[in-house]
Amino acid sequence: MSKPSDLLQGTLDLLILKTISLEPVHGWAIAKRIQQSSSDVLLVQQGSLYPALHRLEQQGWIDSETKPTESGRVAKFYSLTKAGKKQLAIELNKWDRLSTAVSLVVRPA
Amino acid sequence: MKLLLRLRSLLNRDHLDDQLSDELAFHLEQQEAELIANGLTPQAAKLEARRLFGPISSTREECRDKRRTQYFEDLLADTSFTLRALRKSPTFSLIAILTLALGIGANTAFFSTAYGILFKPLPYPQPEQLVTLNEGVSGIGPITTLRTLSKTTNYAGYVPSLDLNLFDSGEATKLRASRTTHNLAAVLGITPQLGRWFQPENERPGLHRFVVLSDHLWRTRFHANPNILGQKLLLNERPFEVLGVMPPAFSFPSPQTELWLPISLDNRQVGEIWGGFNFQPIGRLKPGATLETAQSELRPLIDKVRSSFPWRMPDAYGASATVVRHDQELIKQVQPKLLVLAGATFLLLLIACGNVGNLLLARGIHRQREFSLRVALGASNPRLLRQLLTENLILVLLGGVSGLAIALILFEALPTVFPKDTPRLDELLVSPTLPLGAVASLFVTILLFTTIPLLGGLSLKPSRHVAKFSITLIGVELALATTLLIAATLMGHTLWQLSTKDTGISATNLITARISTGPSLCPNPERCQALLNDLNTTLLNDPSIRNVNWTNAAPFDQDFATVASAIEDHPKQPNEPAFVLWQSAATPGYFNSLGIRILQGRPFDNTDQPNSQLVTIISQSTARRFWPNQNPIGKRLRPVYDEHWRTIIAVASDASLHSLTGYPSWINGVQYIPLTQSRFLSERNLQLSILLETTGNTWPNLLKQRYPGIAVSNITTLGALRDNSIESQRSTATLLTLFAALGLILGIAGVHGVIAHRAAQRTKEIGIRMALGAPPWQLVRMVLSETFLASTLGTTFGVAVAWLLSRYLKTLLYGVTIHDPLAFILSPAILILAATIAATIPAIRATRTDPALTLRQD
Numbered sequence: 001m002s003k004p005s006d007l008l009q010g011t012l013d014l015l016i017l018k019t020i021s022l023e024p025v026h027g028w029a030i031a032k033r034i035q036q037s038s039s040d041v042l043l044v045q046q047g048s049l050y051p052a053l054h055r056l057e058q059q060g061w062i063d064s065e066t067k068p069t070e071s072g073r074v075a076k077f078y079s080l081t082k083a084g085k086k087q088l089a090i091e092l093n094k095w096d097r098l099s100t101a102v103s104l105v106v107r108p109a
Numbered sequence: 110m111k112l113l114l115r116l117r118s119l120l121n122r123d124h125l126d127d128q129l130s131d132e133l134a135f136h137l138e139q140q141e142a143e144l145i146a147n148g149l150t151p152q153a154a155k156l157e158a159r160r161l162f163g164p165i166s167s168t169r170e171e172c173r174d175k176r177r178t179q180y181f182e183d184l185l186a187d188t189s190f191t192l193r194a195l196r197k198s199p200t201f202s203l204i205a206i207l208t209l210a211l212g213i214g215a216n217t218a219f220f221s222t223a224y225g226i227l228f229k230p231l232p233y234p235q236p237e238q239l240v241t242l243n244e245g246v247s248g249i250g251p252i253t254t255l256r257t258l259s260k261t262t263n264y265a266g267y268v269p270s271l272d273l274n275l276f277d278s279g280e281a282t283k284l285r286a287s288r289t290t291h292n293l294a295a296v297l298g299i300t301p302q303l304g305r306w307f308q309p310e311n312e313r314p315g316l317h318r319f320v321v322l323s324d325h326l327w328r329t330r331f332h333a334n335p336n337i338l339g340q341k342l343l344l345n346e347r348p349f350e351v352l353g354v355m356p357p358a359f360s361f362p363s364p365q366t367e368l369w370l371p372i373s374l375d376n377r378q379v380g381e382i383w384g385g386f387n388f389q390p391i392g393r394l395k396p397g398a399t400l401e402t403a404q405s406e407l408r409p410l411i412d413k414v415r416s417s418f419p420w421r422m423p424d425a426y427g428a429s430a431t432v433v434r435h436d437q438e439l440i441k442q443v444q445p446k447l448l449v450l451a452g453a454t455f456l457l458l459l460i461a462c463g464n465v466g467n468l469l470l471a472r473g474i475h476r477q478r479e480f481s482l483r484v485a486l487g488a489s490n491p492r493l494l495r496q497l498l499t500e501n502l503i504l505v506l507l508g509g510v511s512g513l514a515i516a517l518i519l520f521e522a523l524p525t526v527f528p529k530d531t532p533r534l535d536e537l538l539v540s541p542t543l544p545l546g547a548v549a550s551l552f553v554t555i556l557l558f559t560t561i562p563l564l565g566g567l568s569l570k571p572s573r574h575v576a577k578f579s580i581t582l583i584g585v586e587l588a589l590a591t592t593l594l595i596a597a598t599l600m601g602h603t604l605w606q607l608s609t610k611d612t613g614i615s616a617t618n619l620i621t622a623r624i625s626t627g628p629s630l631c632p633n634p635e636r637c638q639a640l641l642n643d644l645n646t647t648l649l650n651d652p653s654i655r656n657v658n659w660t661n662a663a664p665f666d667q668d669f670a671t672v673a674s675a676i677e678d679h680p681k682q683p684n685e686p687a688f689v690l691w692q693s694a695a696t697p698g699y700f701n702s703l704g705i706r707i708l709q710g711r712p713f714d715n716t717d718q719p720n721s722q723l724v725t726i727i728s729q730s731t732a733r734r735f736w737p738n739q740n741p742i743g744k745r746l747r748p749v750y751d752e753h754w755r756t757i758i759a760v761a762s763d764a765s766l767h768s769l770t771g772y773p774s775w776i777n778g779v780q781y782i783p784l785t786q787s788r789f790l791s792e793r794n795l796q797l798s799i800l801l802e803t804t805g806n807t808w809p810n811l812l813k814q815r816y817p818g819i820a821v822s823n824i825t826t827l828g829a830l831r832d833n834s835i836e837s838q839r840s841t842a843t844l845l846t847l848f849a850a851l852g853l854i855l856g857i858a859g860v861h862g863v864i865a866h867r868a869a870q871r872t873k874e875i876g877i878r879m880a881l882g883a884p885p886w887q888l889v890r891m892v893l894s895e896t897f898l899a900s901t902l903g904t905t906f907g908v909a910v911a912w913l914l915s916r917y918l919k920t921l922l923y924g925v926t927i928h929d930p931l932a933f934i935l936s937p938a939i940l941i942l943a944a945t946i947a948a949t950i951p952a953i954r955a956t957r958t959d960p961a962l963t964l965r966q967d
Contacts, residue, residue, distance in 0.1 A: 027132060028139040046136060047163045047171075050129075054175040066128070076132045 012044070012052050014091040017080065020062060021088055024079035026069065027053060053078060061087045122182070129172055133165060183492070187499035194500070195507075201472060202504075205465045209508025211851060212461025213550045214515025215454040221516070221546030222523060223451040225537040227444060231436050232358055232536060234298040238394045239435035240403060246430045249372055250383040251414045252390045253290065258413060261398035261406050262432070265289065265296040266372070266388050269362045272796060273370075274625055274820045276343040277330070280813075281820040283625055284326070284367045286344075288388075291371055296393045297361060303327075304338045304353030307371040314375040320349040324357040326367040344370075345794045346627035346818070362389075364535040379419050384750070391435060403432040420750070423686045439532050445920045446841050452914075453596060453848045456589045458550060460852050462557045463586040464859040465508075467579050469501065471866045474575065501558040509551045516543060526844060528836040576870075579863050580895050583856075584903035590849070590856035591907025591940050592914065597849035598932035599918055599925055600842035606924030607835045613764035614664055615704030617828035620801040621663040622809070626819045631795040634719060638790060640816075641797075647815050653805035658702050661694045661789045663798040664766045664827065665834040670694075671776065676735055677745045677754075687749045690731075691779045693766055694787035700726075700761060702800055703827075710742050710759025717783040724783065725755040731778030732760045746780070755782065768834045770923055800827075841921055853940070857947045860896060865951035868892050876960040885956040892952035893945065900944035904937035911936075 019030050019037075030053075031044045056062045061084035065077050080088065137158050144154035162168075195202040230236045240262060246252070252266035267289040274281045294306040301321060310316050320342060322331070331337050341348040349370065360366065374382070394403060411427040440447075480493060520543065527534055624644075631637040645657045661670055673687040681687060697713045700706070708729060717724055725746065732741040745754040761781065765771050772779070784790065789797060801808065809821040825833075832839070868875070875888055915927040925932075 026135065028136050045163070046161070047168050050133065050136075050168055051171040051175050054129075054172040058175055073135065073138070074131070075135045076128065 011095070012048065013056065014088075014095055015042070015044070016049075016052060016056065016078075017061065017084060017088040017091060020078050021080050021085070024065065024077040026075040026077050028075075030078070056084070059087075060084075126173070129169060133162075133169065137162060183495065184499065187496045188503060190496070191500045191503045195504075198472075201468065202507075205468050205504055206508045206511055208461045208465050208855060209505060209554065210511035210515055211855075212454075212458035213509050213512030213547075213554060214519060215848065215851075216451075216458040216550040216553075217512060217516035217543060217546040218519035218523075219447075219451045219454040219546070220549050221520070221543045222537060223447045224545055226531070226533045227440050227447055229533075231439075231533075235393075236436055237434065239297070240392045240394060240400065240432050241435045241438050242390050242407075242430045243433045243438060244429055244431075246390060246411065246414070246427045247386045247388055248383060249374070249381070249385065249388050250417065251427075252388060253372075253374065254414045254417050255390065255410055256290065256292070258410050259392075259403075259406065260395070261403040262392040262394055263292065263296050264390055264392040265293040266390050267293055267362055268388055270366075271370075272623070272625055272822075273344045273368070274346075274627055274794070274818070276346065276627070276818060279817060281626070281818050283623065283820040283822040284344075285363075285365045286368045286370060287362055287366050288370045288372050293361075293369075293391070296391060298393070299356065299359050299361075301353035302356040303335065304351070306353055307369075311371040312374045314373045317371045317373040318347065318349045319352045319371060320344065321353045321355060321369045322351060323355055323359070323367050327354045344368075346629050358536070360535055363530075365529075383418055383420075392432075400432055400434070407432055421683065423683075425686055443531055445917060446837065449596065449918060449921065450841065450844055450848075452917075453593055453845055455553075456593050457848050457852050457855075458553065459557075460586050460589050460593075460855045460859075462554055463582045463589075464855050464862075465504070466557070467582050467859055467863055469504075470575055470579055470582075471862065473497070474866075474870070502555065505551070505554050505558050509547070509554070512550070513543070513547055516547065526840045528833075528840065576867065579867075580899050583860055583863055583896075584899040584906070586856045586859050587900050587903030587940055587944060588907035588910065590852040591904045591937050592911045593845070593849040593852040594936040594940060595908070595911035595915070595932045596918060597842070597845040598936050599915060599922060599927070599929055600838065600845050602925045602929055602931055603922045604835065604838055604842040607769050607838060608832075610765075610769055610924070612664075612769060612831070613705060613762055614766075614827070616702060617826065617831070618802075619702060619827040620799075620803055620808075620824065621827055621830065622799050622801075622824040623796065623822045624799050624812070624819060625794065625796045625822070626816070628793040630816060630818055631790075631793070634785075634790040637795055638785060640795075641784075641790075644812060644815070647811055648801070648808060651803075651805070651808065651811060654801060654803040654808060656698055656702050656800075656802040658696045658699045658800040659694075659784055659797050660696070660699060660800060661692075661784075661787070661797060663800065663830060664703065664764070665768055665830040666798070669767075672780070673749045674746050674780070675749050679735060688777045689775060690746075691766065691772060691776050693779075693781050694784040694789050695781050696784050699781075699800070702802060703764070705764045706762040708760045708762055710757075712759060713781075713783045718785055723753055723755040723786055724758045726759040726761050726781040727757055728763050728779040729760055730763050731780070732757075734778060769831065838921060838923065853943065856940070857943050860900070860944045861947040861951065864892065864896055864948040865954075867895070868951045868955035872955060872958055875955050876958065876962075879956070879960040885953075888956045889949065889952045892955060893948055896944055896948035897941075900941045904940050907940075908933060908937050 015034050016030060019025065019033050025033070027049060031046065031049055034042050034044050053062070057064060057078075061081060062078050063081050063084075065079065066074055067077055069075050140158035140161060141151070141154045144157050145151060149157060159165075231239065233239060246255070249266065252264060255262075256264040256266075267287050269287065271286045271288055273284050273286045275284050289307075291307040291309050291312050294300065300306065302324065304321075306321060307319060311319055322337070327333055327337065337351050337354065340351050342351060343349075355369075372388075376382070392403075394400070407430060411430060415422045415424075415426050483493065484490070523537070524534065626640075630640050641659060648654045648657050670692050671689050672692045674690045675681070676688055679688070695713060697715065697717075700712050707726070710726070713724070713726070727741060735741070736744060741757050741760060744757050746757070747754045764779075766779070767773070767776075784797075789795075806824075809824065812819050812821060871892070875892075878888060878891075879885075911933070912928065919927050
């Protein structure tokens with residue numbers, strides 16, 4: 001297994017927003033899902049995940065709720081707000097343009 | 110929205126902190142569970158989870174930071190910390206806050222005053238359109254001619270001040286009125302609050318018996334009666350119908366004006382219309398006109414005005430007339446004074462800031478231990494800097510609030526400090542402009558307090574740099590104090606020159622008052638003379654009254670009584686301007702009672718009657734000017750419009766009747782005439798000044814009991830009139846002296862504080878030097894040398910600044926040059942001396958310490 005690559009700057013917000021857009025999840029699960037969905041390529045550092053979550057919450061894009069998990073332990077679940085959904089669309093759009101542009105440069109047709 | 114979230118986070122911060130801990134703990138548990146599932150022992154899993162997570166506390170800090178409440182929390186912490194620290198050192202806090210309060214208070218009050226009087230727009234619509242003619246053109250005839258002819262400007266005219274007797278409920282009262290053209294209110298753009306203003310037809314003779322009241326008169330005398338319109342008032346014994354009441358804020362031409370009357374354009378009164386000059390122009394530029402177009406139109410207009418005179422006017426008439434803005438003309442007199450005072454308070458504020466800045470630096474050095482401890486405990490440098498700035502701002506804020514209180518007190522005192530005739534003072538007191546001055550002063554202070562500590566290297570570490578900076582601050586403070594002291598000395602010297610000036614009038618306890626009455630008591634000169642004789646008898650019956658004399662105006666009243674004269678042996682070309690003589694009408698005892706000596710010839714006596722030879726007495730310098738080395742007795746002079754010559758019968762010693770500063774330069778000489786032979790007794794409304802030698806104060810009742818129609822006003826003494834005439838210089842000098850004294854005290858206190866502190870820091874060095882055998886005087890010199898250098902350089906700089914700035918004081922000075930050696934030598938000497946004394950005390954104290962003790966200290 002190759003070393004998990006560092007996150008491209010600015011993409012953490014997108015990944016978090018995308019991950020919680022499906023259903024409310026807690027921090028641990030967010031990190032796990034990103035790791036699993038990317039087939040262990042993207043590894044989110046806990047040290048940056050939680051500050052990012054708090055920042056997004058402060059921006060009003062995500063909301064949090066404390067409720068029990070399947071195992072019965074109480075945890076903080078994050079979900080997308082209305083503004084967050086809009087922001088996700090913006091971030092996705094940005095990402096599409098960026099990846100297309102990068103592809104054009106590094107793999108010209 | 111974001112701010113709301115932030116605020117919510119701030120209010121819930123304890124709860125949020127708990128939540129955060131839970132969240133992170135949950136993460137760790139999950140990690141551990143996963144690791145155990147992967148086969149690790151619980152013990153190892155716990156350690157590994159921690160390792161994987163990284164430093165928890167910094168993540169927690171970072172999460173908190175993301176909530177963006179840290180800033181507020183720090184601010185709250187800094188504020189409460191500062192307040193606690195200030196309470197802990199009350200002396201320091203009190204001195205710092207008081208010093209700042211003084212500086213901010215004085216500066217706020219005088220900046221506000223200067224703004225309110227000099228820069229705030231006048232209370233008329235479009236005040237920038239209001240203009241006046243700065244000199245040369247006045248009088249009813251010339252101004253109404255301008256009004257008819259001008260295409261650029263709507264000209265109106267007014268009598269600045271006119272005294273009228275109002276006879277009401279059995280008593281006569283003197284009121285100040287103004288006679289105006291019908292278009293004055295329209296030019297100013299103000300309409301009455303009740304009734305209406307004059308119409309054009311009110312200027313026609315016979316239709317002019319109307320009056321408009323001031324709000325003040327309406328309220329005080331007529332109890333704000335809304336039915337006052339149409340009522341008749343007896344003014345100078347004639348009925349005038351009340352036409353309107355002006356709004357409260359209307360104070361044109363002066364705040365003391367109580368009523369307005371229309372002019373009467375009676376062409377038979379040639380003398381009044383073309384010969385009187387006590388009628389001033391004011392105008393409003395018509396739409397599209399500018400000062401330039403109005404000025405270019407003026408010259409040809411004045412030619413037409415000159416040819417409209419019923420007699421030939423000199424070609425020079427109105428040659429220097431210029432159209433100027435009314436607001437600028439209004440404040441011309443007070444401008445230098447107000448700017449000087451505002452500037453002085455600004456210097457004071459700078460000195461205060463310098464002083465408190467030095468206090469803060471010194472305190473910073475004392476707090477080294479605290480800072481080092483906090484750095485060791487993990488406080489970041491920016492964090493400490495922010496705390497220091499917060500402390501400074503809180504000090505400034507506390508000083509500012511107390512300063513505002515001081516400013517309010519000063520503001521209340523303004524009317525006693527400024528002469529009554531200061532323009533716009535009434536307006537200022539009604540609607541103070543304090544906020545502006547306060548904001549300006551606080552801005553300056555805050556600016557200084559965020560830069561001084563930065564310049565001083567924000568003494569987190571003691572260094573030579575800080576010490577040098579402290580000394581430099583002292584130098585600057587002393588420079589500013591020197592400038593202030595020089596200004597104060599210049600004004601003080603002026604005041605001294607004025608108050609000790611020999612005016613040629615030695616009487617000071619003479620009582621004087623204005624006496625006025627209407628035509629029924631004084632219909633012709635003979636009856637007037639009889640009235641005066643009867644008044645004299647009535648008064649002299651009272652044993653407390655010794656002498657009674659009469660004149661047209663008391664000395665130092667600044668009233669103008671001049672006459673354009675033809676003088677024997679000094680013929681003039683027809684188009685040359687005539688000689689202008691000061692003219693005072695006098696009763697025989699006048700000279701004696703004022704202390705003016707008759708040097709040659711005889712004083713007036715009872716043989717000088719209207720039908721006897723017309724006589725006059727001239728002053729000594731007038732005699733010297735016109736008849737040097739000749740006997741002036743028997744020479745003759747006459748008014749230019751009169752055929753009858755007056756013969757000079759005596760020469761009197763020189764006396765400054767106009768003001769302490771002498772006569773205006775355009776007056777060529779001084780002439781006295783007998784009251785019996787003057788026009789003052791032939792005016793329908795008698796207005797004279799009485800001069801009394803008495804010890805009692807019941808005499809006005811004697812007059813009023815005998816003649817209820819007589820009004821007595823402006824009762825005062827000659828000494829008070831004299832003092833009054835230098836009121837402007839006195840108030841400036843007093844205030845500047847106060848500011849200079851404060852500046853001096855602050856500067857010297859600053860020197861003392863810094864040197865004491867420096868000496869305390871150097872006790873060890875001093876101890877070693879003493880132990881090694883240095884004589885005490887050498888150590889004192891060592892401590893003093895810095896002060897001496899700072900004070901010498903500082904005062905030199907201050908002298909240089911004052912040397913450049915003193916020309917702005919020029920119009921306020923009298924008998925003193927702007928580079929008065931007394932001020933420029935004495936002031937720096939005082940400062941250097943005071944600074945040296947202030948520094949010597951701590952220096953000597955430092956050498957008194959026992960070297961053995963100081964060396965063993967730590």
